[in-house]
Structure formats: structure tokens, C-alpha cells
Amino acid sequence: MAKSVGTVVIEVDACKGCELCIPVCPPGVLSMSPSVNAIGFRYPILRDGCTGCELCAEICPDYCFEVFRAAPSRASAEVTA
């Protein structure tokens, strides 16, 4: 399984199903759910491979995304130093 260097938390019940977040995701790891949320809209589901680039959060009109990125680990920092 590909390790993700980022991730998002999606507030599913605030989503209005506009799908604006889907095409802006560079690695294409967001897709719309088959089922609907509490207000009747399909919402994005995340697969592995998120880079934490924040583009979904920049475009979402309903402020559904929180974005997280991995802090560079001590080991990899030493390797690149």
C-alpha cells in the first residue's frame, strides 16, 4: 500500500456535492461516494496517495476539508542533510 505523505479530514455532512474538489486533486485520490450524506448529497472519499497539497481545501465552497502533512522525519532529514 502506497504510504501517504498527507491526508485530509472531510466534514461529510457539510458537503453539498458540487464535485469541485474532484478534478483539482493532482494525484486524483478523491472520488464521489455512491451513498449520500445527511442532507442528501454525495460526498468525496479519499484513497491512499494524498500529498497534503491543500488544493481541495482551496476550492471547496463549503469549507469541508482539513489538511494534514507529514512532518519530515528525523531519519530522512539526516539522510538528505
Added chain:
Amino acid sequence: MATTGEASGPAAEMRKVFTRSPLLGSDTHSLCPGCGEPNAIRVLMETIEEMGERGNTVCVLGIGCYTAFGALMQIDCQQAMHGRAPAQATGVKRVLPDRLVFTLQGDGDMVTEGLQEIVHAAARGERFTAICLNNAAFGETGGHMTATTVLGQRTKSTLGGRDAGRHGHPIKLPEMLAGLDGVAYVARGTVHTPVGVKKTKKLFRAALETQRLGLGFSLVEVVTMCPTGWFVSAAEGPRFQEEKLLPVFPVGELKRPRDLRV
């Protein structure tokens, strides 16, 4: 209910890099799926927070869909009558010159109903910032033609498309105001792509810094999606905007004070 890619939530070594601005409160809003206005307002609130002006800002709201944000924005807000926000903001800024004062209006409010208000405020060089969310339609009342509706655009009052001979040409307000003395900063942004949203934030910063330095009147027009008023799906909004609106309303800075560093 919330969902993440990892069932257990973000792993401990992940750090949060993006969250909703505290100046937007925590309530949901009632605007349509795919509306462009919420992202323009989001980056505006982020800018005010980053400038440290949270408790020192007054917003004067026009009337349109964005007016609903008066209940979300965690700053002082006043409600103006349709199109009259520039006159009201003039009063606020003159009485309280140390506050950061901006109007939040639409094209229907600013360019159609209240054109003379904004033109005279600009010509007087009033030191507030005017923000126009231009979706080329009266959104809230159901998608009718405004002064910025582009030629060929279908609205409820131009079903066959706006026709130059019958309905006249769209008004490009930033281009019009940039030529006036007293106007210090004029720019146009877009929110139909993530890059556009980020650039619009920089334009807001430049306009509000112009105000903070007392250099004169500042205006930012932001082209925003209105899929409901354009009769397209939410997902089609960005493409419609790119193809139909942006050729008429090119983005960028039209006027900037020489002393402005941001």
C-alpha cells in the same frame, strides 16, 4: 460525522496545514453548491486575520447571496440598502479612520443598483476598500441580467442571450474606476481554480494595505461562479467562467500605488 483516508484519523506525525479560518465561525452557510462567493469571503477573512485586524474591521454589506455571511463573519458588520454600501462605508471610515473598513457587494448591488455610489466614493478617494463579487447575474433573486452580464449570456431576463443592441454592453467597473484620481488600487481576481483563489488573497492583501497606508480608494472585483444563475451544474461552473466570463473580465492588477510593498 467525518471521514478520512485512514480509519483511525491522521497519524500522529501529521501536522495540520489547513483549517477553516476562525473568522468564519463554525456554522454552515446556505449558499448553493459550487457557488464562488464563499471562497472569496474565506480568503478575505484569512487576510484580515493575518493582518492582525480581527477586532478592528468593519464590513458594510450590500444585498445579495453574500449577505448571509453577515451571520458567519466574526467581525463587525453593518447592513446597507441595495447599492448604498459605499456611502455608508464612507461614513464609517470618516468617523473611525483607524478601522479597516470594506464593503462586500455583488455586481447587481454595486454595478447595477448602486453605480453612482461607487463611482463618487472612488472619485472622492474615500479610504475604504470596496469588494465586488461579480457573477454577472442577480443571483439571489433567481438569475436575472445585471450590468455585468456578458454578451450572449442567458439569464431569466435575457432568455435569448444578452444582445448588445437591445440590452447594451457589460460594464467593466475596475477598468472604469482605474482612470479616476483618488483611486489608488484596483484589481480583479477569480476563484474558479485553487491558484485563482490564492492569487485573489494576495489582491485583498494589497488593497487592504493600500487602505492601511491611507493611500486612497481601493477596489477588488472577484469573478465568482453562480451555477444557479448561469443554468449549469455546479461542476460545470469553473469551465463556464473560464470560457464566457474571463475573456471579458481579465484578472490582474490594473492600478497600484508606487509605495505599496506587498
